Amino acid sequence: MSASYHSWGRYPYVWLTGDACQWQSDLPSALRRIVDTHGTTLPFGNGRSYGDSCMAASGHVLSMRTLDRFIEVDWAEGIIRAEAGVTLAEILSLAIPRGWFLAVTPGTKFVTLGGAIANDVHGKNHHVRGTFGNHVRCFGLVRNSQEPVVCSPSQNADLFAATIGGLGLTGIVNWAEIQLIPIQSSxxxxxxxxxxxxxxxxxxxxxxxxxxxxxxxxxxxxxxxxxxxxxxxxxxxxxxxxxxxxxxxxxxxxxxxxxxxxxxxxxxxxxxxxxxxxxxxxxxxxxxxxxxxxxxxxxxxxxxxxxxxxxxxxxxxxxxxxxxxxxxxxxxxxxxxxxxxxxxxxxxxxxxxxxxxxxxxxxxxxxxxxxxxxxxxxxxxxxxxxxxxxxxxxxxxxxxxxxxxPGSDFRRFYPAWEKLEALRDQSLNSRFWRRVTA
Ligand SMILES: Cc1cc2nc3c(=O)[nH]c(=O)nc-3n(C[C@H](O)[C@H](O)[C@H](O)COP(=O)(O)OP(=O)(O)OC[C@H]3O[C@@H](n4cnc5c(N)ncnc54)[C@H](O)[C@@H]3O)c2cc1C
CATH class of the missing domain: 3.30.70.2520 (Alpha-Beta Plaits)
Structure with missing residues (x-):
């Protein structure tokens, strides 16, 4: 199934084409197929990034929104494991009636779990809770031509760190487990x-x-x-x-x-x-x-x-x-x-x-x-x-x-970019990354 996408700011105004896949088990083959045809690609969440960081350098993305199932939920501890295309809105609609809320939320609930991790989003409580990544317990990562891996602070810790705020370049997050916070009222x-x-x-x-x-x-x-x-x-x-x-x-x-x-x-x-x-x-x-x-x-x-x-x-x-x-x-x-x-x-x-x-x-x-x-x-x-x-x-x-x-600014602002580049899945690239690392 092919569809078109653009970023939230509609600038640069470029329509991306994309494929979606329905099942996590299809991700490795879908990734390989797209890469064979287009050279590189990029996972696409819900397109709530403003500029070109969510735009595939090749112009062809792998849409994650169709992977939107909850896998396991522990309402006693407030821990949710879900596929990466689930949106924060979908999490809230299940969690709030049970007395739980997102530990960190950006100014829109229409972002996916995968997108929130890839930009390590922050919210109005950064001063007390840090970023979204501070509440991610673990996630699955699919890289081209490799076996899927689980990443956490203690398992594949280098990929865990590089994927949080990693702009979708280290692999495709297929599922993630996050910690919620308890609330008494909405x-x-x-x-x-x-x-x-x-x-x-x-x-x-x-x-x-x-x-x-x-x-x-x-x-x-x-x-x-x-x-x-x-x-x-x-x-x-x-x-x-x-x-x-x-x-x-x-x-x-x-x-x-x-x-x-x-x-x-x-x-x-x-x-x-x-x-x-x-x-x-x-x-x-x-x-x-x-x-x-x-x-x-x-x-x-x-x-x-x-x-x-x-x-x-x-x-x-x-x-x-x-x-x-x-x-x-x-x-x-x-x-x-x-x-x-x-x-x-x-x-x-x-x-x-x-x-x-x-x-x-x-x-x-x-x-x-x-x-x-x-x-x-x-x-x-x-x-x-x-x-x-x-x-x-x-x-x-x-x-x-x-x-x-400007690329020179990016490289100065984020000196760890070379570590990310070393861990980047070479089949993934964005217009942003190509622009700032050139
Ligand atoms: C109204 C509004 C308010 C906002 N407020 C805030 C705010 O307060 N704080 C803040 O930090 N941000 C904010 N944002 C930005 C937004 O939260 C981020 O851009 C978010 O990452 C978008 O998520 P998305 O699911 O739409 O992903 P996309 O925009 O589609 O993609 C974002 C990045 O995630 C990667 N990605 C997507 N899915 C996956 C996956 N499964 N695996 C690996 N990588 C993946 C993409 O490759 C891309 O690099 C706001 C945006 C809007 C429109």
Whole structure:
């Protein structure tokens, strides 16, 4: 069965072809067949990576979404073993009613287990739980022309480390076993407060992060001068009582990509101003469902189409603590001056729990993430200025979101890349890897 795929940012706008296989036992032969025809391939999860790291260099992927079965579940201990194409949404719909939740979740639940491992995704609780990889107990790995192996911190430990954050290059994860965390309720006790500038963000983060499981801030990327970095700070914890319900509210959808982006200077300014003003000036507590708290964008199916036919790029960097405030200020100044950006620019302090992954993105420091409608000057003008600030501050960019990072930067940001290259299954390659290691 052949189908077409592209990355979430729709940039570079290249449709990939792909084959899927229905059974784990068919994976080795499917991999061999694709490689014989196309030279190389890449496992494809649910296409929620923004740039070209989920795009096969050959243009032909092996889709994993059809491997979506649960294999074994221990509800007493909160341990799930499932095929790699199972999505986090599917895990939550089984786990929540039984009082369990994902230890780490990214800002969308529509990612697969395999994709979450390959990018070693992080969430609003990085400061207390680290990355997704910190909660992976073991997984199966299929490499071309080799017997499938099991990887864990004590078994094939080098492949375990290289595959977590390994961008799908070390082999195909066919199943994985993860540890969940217990919850008493599907509700979140959340506190919200708006802040006037970047300095206040750092004060709030220092005060509130140690007290809460989840912490994140939305930033008005167009605010300038004294208001640079103003935004809304949000913290939360799983409520200690309440029902355990899976949210099933109906969704909205963006049916087609308009010819031009609906995000422009005017719409952005109006939204940002209103959003900031409607939030309280004093810390205000409320109880919310887990869906709007973790996955606000999942309500709108295909929201990526609002950026129009040219697509968009996300820019996500992390800056080490010592330089975080000054470099983030510089980044935001450049972005505000450019008049570009997204409704939801996200700022988050990352903690110091190290990941088992060789090429994991998070590091102690502050992460800034925001989307930009694609245009022909974006990389040459704005991104090259931002890259320079990140480089000088000793930070790095996130491959899962990237479509532009210069190879020299990648190799400097991730010095362990050569270890990954040594363990790469030579039948797997991505446009990203070819671009940054050339
Ligand atoms: C709205 C939104 C919010 C997001 N928020 C966050 C966030 O908060 N934190 C964060 O870290 N990320 C975030 N992301 C990024 C997203 O979580 C990652 O890109 C994730 O890896 C996508 O998973 P996927 O299943 O869609 O995989 P894909 O995007 O299809 O692939 C991702 C990588 O996984 C590899 N892969 C897929 N399946 C397998 C497999 N079975 N075996 C081996 N390799 C495999 C692919 O080769 C590729 O390299 C967000 C994305 C969106 C769209």
């Amino acid at each position: 509700q979140i006790d959340c506190s919200v407060v708006r802040f006037d500038n970047l300095g206040e963000f750092f004060s709030l983060a220092s005060e509130l992060d140690p007290q809460h499981e989840y912490s994140v801030a939305w930033i008005d990327c167009l605010a300038k001068g004294d208001q640079t970095g103003r935004g809304v700070f949000i913290v939360g914890d799983h409520a200690e009582y309440g029902s355990l319900e899976v949210e099933t509210r109906s969704r909205l959808m963006v049916p087609v990509a308009p010819p031009v982006s609906l995000i422009n200077r005017l719409s952005l300014k109006a939204f940002n101003e209103t959003y900031w003003r409607v939030h309280p000036a004093a810390l205000t507590r409320k109880r919310v469902n887990y869906e709007p708290f973790f996955y606000p964008l999942d309500r709108i199916l295909h929201w990526n189409r609002i950026y129009g036919r040219k697509g968009f790029q996300q820019y996500q960097c992390v800056i080490p603590d010592v330089e975080a405030e000054s470099a983030t200020r510089e980044l935001l100044k450049n972005i505000a001056d450019s008049g570009q950006g997204s409704f939801l620019a996200v700022l988050k302090r990352c903690g110091d729990i190290s990941s088992p992954g060789l090429l994991s993105f998070p590091r102690p420091g502050t992460s800034l993430a925001l989307d930009f409608p694609q245009n022909s000057r974006l990389e040459k003008d704005l991104f090259s200025r931002l890259d320079c600030i990140v480089r000088e501050a000793g930070g790095r960019l996130y491959p899962a979101k990237d479509a532009h990072m």
